[in-house]
Amino acid sequence: MTTAVIPHARTRPTTVDYRSLTLAAQDLFDLAQRHADTTIDAGDYNAFMQVAAHAAGLDIAPDREITRCACPTCHCALIFPTDLPGLRTVETTEYNLPRLQCPACADEHPAPHED
Numbered sequence: 001m002t003t004a005v006i007p008h009a010r011t012r013p014t015t016v017d018y019r020s021l022t023l024a025a026q027d028l029f030d031l032a033q034r035h036a037d038t039t040i041d042a043g044d045y046n047a048f049m050q051v052a053a054h055a056a057g058l059d060i061a062p063d064r065e066i067t068r069c070a071c072p073t074c075h076c077a078l079i080f081p082t083d084l085p086g087l088r089t090v091e092t093t094e095y096n097l098p099r100l101q102c103p104a105c106a107d108e109h110p111a112p113h114e115d
């Protein structure tokens with residue numbers, strides 16, 4: 001009799017509710033997002049994204065982005081990576097951070113696209 005050894009996959013969640021974070025983590029997330037939004041340095045941008053992801057307790061690759069649902073309809077506070085399937089662009093801005101709706105919001109009450 002042998003026992004198969006199943007590799008233990010990491011099962012970190014890919015999204016988290018902002019309101020489930022501690023106040024300190026919320027502050028850090030907001031700070032990192034604000035700085036990422038206004039920096040003109042791509043390296044800084046990626047670094048702030050890592051800080052934001054860490055504050056939210058999520059893992060993202062070094063060149064990936066994380067943001068909070070920008071739904072104009074409800075008070076959704078989902079934090080998600082911007083390459084999650086099913087996202088919808090709420091508005092395009094001159095800032096760095098994309099304004100996106102999470103998949104549930106995009107499904108239930110999609111924001112009108114601005115052209």
Ligand SMILES: [Zn+2]
Binds near residue numbers: 071078101103105106
């Ligand atoms: Zn949402």
Ligand SMILES: [Zn+2]
Binds near residue numbers: 073075109
């Ligand atoms: Zn919504």
